[in-house]
Amino acid sequence: DAKAITPPAIRSRKGQAPLVCLTAYTTPVARLADRHCDIVLVGDSVGMILHGLPSTLGVSLEMMIMHGQAVRRGLQQALMVVDLPFGSYEETPQQAFRSAARIIAETGCAAVKLEGGQTMAETIRCLATRGVPVMAHVGLTPQAVNISGGYRVQGRGDDAERIRRDAFAVTEAGAFAVVLEKVPEPLARRITAEIAIPTIGIGASPACDGQILVSDDMLGLFTSFRPKFVKRYAELGDQAEAAITAYAADVRQRRFPAAEHLYANASKTGAVA
Ligand code: KIV
């Protein structure tokens, strides 16, 4: 739609008011986020958050497209970005373009996100020069969990240079923004000052040009584990647990359904309801 925020508009917000970003995987959450967020990301975190997978490695292009279609129906304003899942882009820039083109054509999103810095620069350039705006993702990259051996802070000490080079590389390759995940505050601050595109932090300090969180994490709906960088703005999981407990007790004691939930034999107009 004409009024939706565009990738160039996001890029031009570098150094201005912080960009507000959140993940969504469903229409109702997309609708809620749309009113308050600049970017809504259909993250491959959907695999762990909604499908119970042990990591993001088992997420398919089809899953991303199905959740992308659901999110698209809930958005009017926010820029919609969809993650390229593991295995759909790393082989060649050509493979990445095919996957991105399918996601864009089938979901109506305006941009894709992919993980990797220097090693993905050629791929980012290929996409960005062929009609596919790219949001990059450096620092902790969850799709590399089997290489890194866990979800640890990245870029401490001598490792900082690697993350800096990654951030420069994706900027130079034409990414319109970059997610910085789980890096020390001084490094996030330095990279944000050094590169020309907005940095979107997750566990990367308020020095970044924007922030992103996983919606189910900040709502307290996903509680299997809780990284230090997650702030819980609600405890919806606890509320849901209490609601289901009450429902089960009501049914067992025949308190539900009650009179107001029942249908009479005939409606007041005489028609069968
Ligand atoms: O998949 C995801 O939700 C993400 C964000 C946490 C940046 O990549």
Ligand code: NA
């Ligand atoms: Na992701």
